[in-house]
Amino acid sequence: MRKLLEIQQQLLPDLTDVLKKRYAILHQVMLTGIVGRRSLAVSLNMTERVLRAETDLLKAQGLLEIESTGMRISEAGRELLEELEPIMEELLGLSVLEDRIRDVYGLRQVVIVPGDSDTSASTKQNLGRAGAKALLSVIRENDIVAVTGGFTLAEVAEQLSPTFPAPLKDAWFVPARGGLGENMEYQANSIVSTMAKRVGAQYRLLHVPDLLRRDAYELLYQDQNVREIVDFIRRARIIIHGIGDAMEMVRRRRLDPQTVEEIRNAGAVAESFGHYFNEDGQTVHHMLTLGLQLEDIANAEVVIGIAGGRSKAKSIHAVLKFGQEDILVLDEAAAREIVKEL
Known part of the structure; x- marks a missing residue:
């Protein structure tokens, strides 16, 4: 696993950055429970425009649920975070x-x-x-x-x-x-x-x-x-x-x-x-x-x-x-x- 990650970082560094960013969004939403886009953007030091594009994608993948009161992580998103945890430690x-x-x-x-x-x-x-x-x-x-x-x-x-x-x-x-x-x-x-x-x-x-x-x-x-x-x-x-x-x-x-x-x-x-x-x-x-x-x-x-x-x-x-x-x-x-x- 470590060798594969090293190869990915050499050949596809942009992909690694994207993975880190989306992991951070899912992880922060999970910690917060339910959160609005503006508050989430501030806590992640990210513009609302960039965050909107990312959260729309994560919603389309069934990883986030967006309601009138804010967004929350789905069960699929929670399971994905658990699987990603050891990989993110390596990254x-x-x-x-x-x-x-x-x-x-x-x-x-x-x-x-x-x-x-x-x-x-x-x-x-x-x-x-x-x-x-x-x-x-x-x-x-x-x-x-x-x-x-x-x-x-x-x-x-x-x-x-x-x-x-x-x-x-x-x-x-x-x-x-x-x-x-x-x-x-x-x-x-x-x-x-x-x-x-x-x-x-x-x-x-x-x-x-x-x-x-x-x-x-x-x-x-x-x-x-x-x-x-x-x-x-x-x-x-x-x-x-x-x-x-x-x-x-x-x-x-x-x-x-x-x-x-x-x-x-x-x-x-x-x-x-x-x-x-x-x-x-x-x-x-x-x-x-x-x-x-x-x-x-x-x-x-x-x-x-x-x-x-x-x-x-x-x-x-x-x-x-x-x-x-x-x-x-x-x-x-x-x-x-x-x-x-x-």
Whole structure:
């Protein structure tokens, strides 16, 4: 397949460009659900005249359905996208990047989506879709899945298919730790609830703050209900988490100036699981929080990390150096930046 694609790119480069363009249109319509021509043209950075000609052709082929409210992808279009996915990975050169990152960091699987999440909303959606697909590929009945909060995991929850072949009624979704003081839809409890409902699973919530003082931590852990939920969380077979930039997470947590300075001086570049990591993957600071501990992450059978954007490359590298990831889902911009530094 790779050799055939190389020949096609040499002899028919224009055909390759057309394929990429039409794939991008179908893919964006699928992500959006239903979309007007003007909005689609803006998101794809394409003129409405060019887009109209392409969508008319795709409609004639039975790949798009156009209604008064906008256009949506047909079932035939959805099936074609699935068949095209491995081919597009080759055309965009993503398979080579996936192999390189997987081998360097000793991962089980690497999935790279095209684009840059820092600048493209559709790439963020695609990242969430790939994360959802990775999760569904490993989850099974009776699993406990621990989930962190954040923008990326919220997108994964939205992209989980509500038509999963069979409800996972005996699986459980739980928050990896307490709630960060931010918008409710980005908190782990909300994401856990959405994920569980999407796949017909059960869920439990942890109603405690993410950041605790020592006296509050000890008092809460004495509560039988809290201790029971925390012990349940720590039995998770699967952990799915985002990766944050250290100083961005410091800001979101509204830490005191002294702690901020300590974290900065320690060379922290990444945050995950309430731990701050330097470029070598060493923990340089950790938050006192109820939920998963580092030993629980080491004991989990499957750890899935999801992050995107060129700006996150150093953070992703640091967490990979920590060495507990099994599956990594990232975007092309972050992947190319990581490989460049290698």
